[in-house]
Amino acid sequence: MRKLVQIWWVVGLIGYSVSPAWSQSGVCNEVLTGRIVGQDTGAPLVGATLYVRELSTGTVTDSSGNFRLSNLCSGKYTLVYQFVGYKTLTTSVSVGASGSATVGAVSLVPDNQTLQEVVVTEHRSEAQQLLQVQSSISGNALDQTRGQSLGESLKAITGLYSIQTGPSISKPVIHGLYSNRIIILNNGIRQEDQQWGTEHAPQVDQFLASRLTVIKGAASIRYGSDAIGGVILVEPKAMPTQPGVGGELNLVGATNGRLGVASGMLEGAFGKKLTGLSWRLQGTLKESGYVKTPHYYLENTSYREKNFSGDIHYDHHNWGAEVFYSRFDTKIGLFTGAQVGSLADLYAAIGRSEPLVKPGFSYNLGRPYQAVEHELFKARAYLRAGRAGTFTATFARQQNTRREYDYVSFSGILTPELYLKLVTHTLDLVWERRPTKTANGGQWSGSAGFNGITQGNVRQYLFLIPNFRNYGAGLFAIERYATNRWTLEGGLRYDYRWLRAYFLNDVTKQVYYTTHNWQNINGSLGAAYQLRPDLTLTANVSTAWRAPNVADLYSNGLHQSAVAYERGNPNLQPEQAYNSNLVLAYAGHRFSGEIGLYNNLIDNYIYLKPDSVPLVRQRGAFPAYTYTQVRATFRGLDATLTYKFTDQLALTSKNSLLWAYNQTDRAYLVFIPPNRSDNRLQYDWERWGKLTNAYIALNGLYVARQNRAPAVTQQEENGQIIFTGDFAPPPPAYWLLGAEVGFTTPLGKQSMSVILSGTNLANVTYRDYLNRFRYFADEPGRSIMLKLKLPLSFPKRP
Structure with missing residues (x-):
C-alpha cells in the first residue's frame, strides 16, 4: 500500500507540473x-x-x-x-x-461501477452537520446489500464493522465504538430502541433507505450528545412530485438459512387541485431458518421480520408538512448451543470445537428467542421565510417493546423472562439562515436549533435494569464560510441530561429512587482545502460527551439474549471525547482514493469488562461482565483506493486499521475490531446484447487475528477455573472469497435488476472476534444470494 500511495503522489505532482499555461487574448x-x-x-x-x-x-x-x-x-x-x-x-x-x-x-450521475461512496457533502438541508468526511452507500452499491441487516450493510464502508450475537443479530461499529456512542437517524429521527445492549440490533428496515450515510468521528454538535463514535443516517429517497403512481418490488433469496425476503413500495403524487401532495407505502417480509456453518447447522437460529411504513407529504410554495409512521416487528431465535447448565458445561462448551447438538435444517423458532417491536410516528413542518431563512419543527414518538424468552421458562408459563417498554418523545427545532455573499465572492451560511428528548422505561418479570425517566435538552449553533478553495466551519453545543431510576426495597416494599443530572459544552472546528481540482484535504477537531445510561449504572441480572450476567456501576461519570481526523481525497481518471487518519481520546470510557469468574445461578452458569471506566484511545487509518486498468476493469481496496488502548490499566481493550482488508476486482459492460449495466466482480476479504487484546489465562483454584482477560483467546485470522454478477434486463415494458452473489465460496471454517457466540460455534459457511428489483409504474388515468 505504501508503494501505491507513493505512485499516487508522484502522478499528482507530475500532472501538476506539466499542466500547460494557456490564456486567450481579449477581455479578461x-x-x-x-x-x-x-x-x-x-x-x-x-x-x-x-x-x-x-x-x-x-x-x-x-x-x-x-x-x-x-x-x-x-x-x-x-x-x-x-x-x-x-x-x-x-x-x-x-x-x-x-x-x-x-x-x-x-x-x-452516481458512479455505481467503481463504488466510490466516500464524499464530503452536506447531504440534506434538514440534517446539516459539521464539516466532516462522510461515507455513503446508494444506487447499485446499496442494491448489492439488500436483504441484509443494517449492521451487515454498513460493513461495505471502510472503517465500519459489526458486533454480533450469533448469525442473525448485527450491530454497527464505527472506529471501534458502538451502542449508545452512535446515533442512528431513521428518516431524520433519532432512533431510540434499547440500543445499549451489544445484542440489540437496530430496528430499522434497510429497504426504507435510498442512501445510507455514515459520519465518522464525533458529530454531537448537530445531532446531540452520545455521538462520540459517529452518526448513521438512514435516508429515504425524495417524495415524488410528478402526478401518477409508481414503486418497486424487491425479492431476495439465499441458500444459507433458506432466506426469503419480499419488500414492496408504492408511491404517488396528485395533480391539479392537490398539487404538492404526495404519499408512499412500504412493507417488508423476511424469514430465515437454521443457519449452516461449513459442517453443521446452528440450532434455533431462525428469524422472522414484518415491517410497514407510510408517508404523506405536502409542499406548498414556502411551507410544507409531513406525517410518517413505521412499525418494525421481529422475532429472533438464539443459538441453543450457547445455553449451558453448569460451570463444567460452560468450560466444556468453550473448549469444544463443535456443539454437541447438530440438527438438520428447520424453520422452527423456539426458546430462547427475543421478540422486538418498534413503532415510530413523526410529524414535521417547515417554513421558508425568504431572507429570514428556513424554520423546521419535527416531533416524534417512539415505542420500543422488547421481550426476551429464556431457554427454559422458570415459571412454566409462556410469559417472557425479561420485558422492557421504552417510550421516547423528541422535539427538534432548527433554523437555517439564508446564505449571504461577501464582497470577495465568499459565502456565509449557518444554522441553530434546539433538541429535546423525554423517555420512560417500564420493566416486568426478572430484573436487569430498573424503571427510569430520562430528560434531555440541547442548544446548538453552526457557522460555515466558503470561498474559493477553502471551506471553514465551527460549531458550539450545550447539553443537559437528567435521569431518575426507580427501585423497590425488598424489606419495606417501598419504592425509592436515585437521581442524576449532567451538563456539558462541546465544540468543533473543521476545514477543507482544495489543493488541486482533484485533490482535497479535510481536517476536523471536535469534542463530544455521553452521560451514563441506566444500563451502565444499574444493570444487575442475566442478560439472556447475550448469555451473560451484567453488573452496573452507579459511580460512573460521563464520557468525554476529544476527536480529530485528517483526510486526503484524490479523484483522478484512472486512480482515485481517500486516506483518513483519526484519533479519539475518551476520558471515563465505559465498557463491559469480563469478570474473572463465571457466575452460577439457578438457571445455569454464565460469563459475567461488569461495567468499568478507564481512559482510552482509539486511533487508526481508513484507506479506500480504486485503480481503473481500463474503462471497464477496476480494482478497489478498502483497508481499516485500528489501535485501541486502555491507558488507565496500560492494557488492551476487549471487543475491538481487528484490522481488515476488503478487495474487489470488477469488470463492467455498458451493454451486452439486451443486458445493460452488466458487471462481474470477485471479492476477497482478509480479517487479521486481533493480537491487541487482553491476554487470556486460566488457572484452577479449589476446583474452580479462574479466567483473566477474557473467556477465550481471539480466533485466528481468516480470508473469505466472494463473487458477484449483476445486470439489468428488459421485462415487458419494465426493466428488472438482477444481482447474483456468493459469500464464503470456499466454505472456510472460521470464528469472528466480534461475535459474542464465538465461544461456542463457527461462523456461517457458503451462501448464494439472488436479488431481483423490479420498478413498478401504472398508467395515468385519462
Missing part, C-alpha cells in the same frame, strides 16, 4: 458561475470540483453547491466536473464579453 474580466448537484438526490454537492482544462485551474463548490470563477478571458473553455462517488462530466462553454456567464445546475 469574465465571471463563470453555476451549481453542481447529484442526479440521484438533487442535493448540492459540497466540495465538488470544477476544472478548466485550458487554464489548468479550477475551483470548489461552496456549502450550497455553487461555484464561481472570476477574471476569465473571452473564449471557449472545456469544463471538467468531478466529485468522489460520481462520474466525471466534461462539457464546453463559451464565455463572451458580457461580463458574466452561467452554466446553471449541473447534475452528476
